[in-house]
Amino acid sequence: MLRPRIIPCLLVHEKGLVKSVQFKNHKYVGDPINAVRIFNEKEADELMLIDIDATINKEEPNFKMIQNIASECRMPLCYGGGIKNVQQAQKIFSLGVEKIALSSILIENPNLITEIASKVGSQSVVAVIDVKKKLLGGYEVYTHNGKISTGINPLDFIKKIENLGAGEIVINSIDQDGMMNGYDLKLVEQVRRSTSLPLTILGGAGNLNHIENLIQIYGIIGAAAGSLFVFKGVYKAVLINYPSIIEKDKLIEKTLKN
């Protein structure tokens, strides 16, 4: 049967991989190609690679880097960062990327989703939504690495972009990013109810129990994580890791039985 996906999320900053805490304090964790090779060996379900510089620096996606990574990558690859038009999106697909992630452009030019989806199919268009808790309750969508608040309610926003042709939603919790103390399940619950699209949750996973917990509640869902798959131990030593097939099967055992 179809399995939930367990997805490492890698952030690219100044050509290296970094990991943040609440979108700040980026720590260098290694070389992107090297990381991809390790995740190949560990047979990761899927890989998400986000260039966190491109939009901020108003740069085009780094096609050379994307090509290098895509041709090395033996698992489905989702690339995000700096995609602002259909030509860029198509070029990225032609380099061997399965999915593209759109974020700030969803707000600046939502119709782009429809345009890209009509060319490549909705299934390859992923909307990454960075959300942060509001002081007085509820959530808000942020862009530009958590620097720009939009005043937009993520639940309304998801419905809108689903109608425009997005094929998958990634919810990235800014509050939980790098905290490693579990996913924001309250947020997940609200998001899950507001869309029937494939959904991936990012932000907060600190151990495999957090992932198991998410999968037990929601079944077919994407459980993504950054810190969990690049750090080891309380001192956060950099060590790329990922559950083995046997460990993964154990994590999803209860879901598979249902």
Place this chain on the structure above:
Amino acid sequence: MITIIDYGVGNINAFYNIFKTLGVEVSIARNSNDILNSKKLILPGVGHFDYAMNKFNESGMVESVTDLVMSKSVPVLGICVGMQMLATYSEEGKLPGLNWINADVKKIDSSLLTQTTRLPHMGWNDILVDNNNPLFHNLKEAPRYYFLHSYYFNCKNNDDTIATSIYGNKFTCAVNHKNIYGVQFHPEKSHYFGIQLLKNFANL
């Protein structure tokens, strides 16, 4: 020698690199001259059926590829939408398919699914294979592959089905008719199981 048909759709580099690593001679064809001496063909494909058919038609390679496959019995492996293109037509589009296998392409009936997420069928799924088919030789137990699709290949002749998977209903996820092969999943993105399958195709 394997030739990957590059008509602007699908992950050419991923196949190229896997064959290189396996030590299999491989080339990429972008026009009909590149096709001429091909001994084996990979027909990739992603996205919308009509978009892929259109691009293939525009590539100027359809005639020579069809000649190799249908008259000279050159083995071909269609991947994802590349598999769907082997059929007569698809519910997804208006353009005719290649009609190399007697089949049509239908939308997955998602009404039988219990989870919130219905379509696309996306992620890793188990498949049940016909072990006698050379495409599945020497596979470890419990083969699983990465899928990303909303339409499935509906064989008119049951004997053409060589593997099935279940998403709501049981459906054909790999097909073989004479020298023509197709897989709905992405072997180039399915780690060990995918590499073994591509190796098997290269050894046909």
